[in-house]
Amino acid sequence: MKQTLKDLTRKSVFLLMMLLACSGIFAKSKTKWAVNPELPMSVRMCQSEIIRNPEGWMLDFSTKLKWNYCHGLECQAFLDVYDRYGGDYLYKYVKQFADTMINENGRIYGYKKTNYNLDHVNSGKILFRLYEREKDPRYKIAMDTLRAQLASQPRTSDGGFWHKKIYPYQMWLDGIYMGSPFYAQYAATFNEPEDFADVVSQFLIIAKHTYDKKTGLYRHAWDEIKALPWSDLKTGQAPHVWGRALGWYMMAIVDALDFIPENQPGRDKMILILNDLVKILPKYQDQRTGAWYQVVDMPEREGNYLEMSCTPMYAYAIAKGVRKGYLPEKSLSIAQKAYQGILDNFIVVDDKGIVSLTRICGVAGLGGRKPYRDGSFDYYVNEIVRDNDPKGVAPFIMLCLEMER
Known part of the structure; x- marks a missing residue:
């Protein structure tokens, strides 16, 4: 008799929880699994997410298999926690996801190169650590596939x-x-050192085209041909500074700098961009909670709200930037204020110790689907808001690791 997806999921939940119980990671109550409140917050959040999503493909509220940037984002955070604190269950969780999505020939489930979707490249980052440890050629083939996409990715002029x-x-x-x-x-x-110049250029090109002189921040996007309803007829820029878009950019800077040689031309300009942003962001930081708003530069506008993906993203980028020497030491207080504000105002812990992060924008984009995403203020503040979205949870885990240092 064929097993249903529900049957397989129940089995995987049972097996995973038995494994974790035997390893002493979780305590078991009469009714549900519990998280030890004495563990570091980064570990507690990982464990809470595994309770909510017993298999990696279930992340991002998924009901079917998909190779999605959110899965890779959160699995990357799990590996970061594993590297810091250990816990084989974290490594096995990520490896199981990769092995579910990549077949024996190294083919990525559902991936199509000719879509030229940059979102599909992000999850490839988890494969570097898996390949280093396992030496499984499937992982290398999958990474090569994603690198080949970048080689022919369409470009602006x-x-x-x-x-x-x-x-x-x-x-x-x-x-x-x-x-x-x-x-x-x-x-x-x-x-492949010849590629570093192109890596740096991506940061500098978009900075040039999305910079908002009025605020010193960066708009969500840029349309070179100014053809879309959301793009400014003179600049091609999107109408607003969306919190998470700016967060993606800041995290990208500090993470890419890990690999870009110090003598690479343009690297210093990336660091300067980061410093300039960190000088400006406190102006828009909520004084009571240390958080930032969904539309960053309009904190007083009715309908705007404090948002929990951009807030941990900024704080993570700042904290890591200080640790790596890209930012002055005094900048750390900005991240510390945000971190404490998240803990005090946006974290909920139930009676079993399971941790939730609240007030996360579920999705936002430009154009594309119906109804049309026009990039207006009303559009951004009326998209779905939910708890435990990976786009907030993963940066929060990474922020916790920085703070726990």
């Missing part, structure tokens, strides 16, 4: 990657995070 094939001549801040850290790590890992 000045060399910037299109965000997706379906968004021609558009660069989004989101896309810099999706593609460039993987690009930099691949170049460093597989000794």
Whole structure:
């Protein structure tokens, strides 16, 4: 008799929880699994997410298999926690996801190169650590597949990657995070130093085209041909500074810098961009909670709200930037204020110790689908808001690791 998806899921939950119980990671009550409140917050959040999503493909509220940037984002955070604290269950969880999505020939389930979707590159970052440990050629083939996409990714006239094939001549801040850290790590890992110039150029091209002189921040996206209703007829820019888009960009800077050689031309300009942003962001930081708003530069506008993906993203980028020497030590207080504000105002812990992060924007974009995403203020503040979205949870885990240092 064929097993249903529900039967398989129940079995996987049972087996996973038995494994974790035997390893002493979780305590078991009469009714449900519990998280030890004495563990570091980064570990507690990982465990809470595994309770909610017993298999990696279930992340991002998924009901079917998909190779999605959110899965890779959160699995990357799990590996970061594993590298710091250990816990084989974390490594096995990520490996199981990779092995579910990549077949014996190294083919990625559901992936199509000719879509030229930068979002699909991000999850490839988890494969570097798996390949280093396992030496499984499937992982290398999958990484090579994603690198081949970048080799032929459509570009703007000045060399910037299109965000997706379906968004021609558009660069989004989101896309810099999706593609460039993987690009930099691949170049460093597989000794392709000639690619670093192109990696750096992606950061500088989009900075030039999305910079908002009025605020000193960066708009969500840029349309080179100014053809879309959301794009400004003079600049091609999107109308607003969306919190998470700017967060993607800041995280991309500090993560890509891990791999870009110090003598690479343009690297210093990336660090300067980061410093300039960190000088400006406190102006828009909520004084009571330390958080930032969904539309960053309009904190007083009715309908705007404090948002829990951009807030941990900024704080993580700042904290890591200080640790790595890109930012002055005094900047750390900005991240510390945000971190404590998250813990005090946006974290909920139930009676079993299971941790939830609240007030996360579920999705936002430009154009594309129906109803049309016009990039207006009303659009951004009326998209779905939910708890435990991986786009907030993963940066929060990474922020926790920085704070726990």
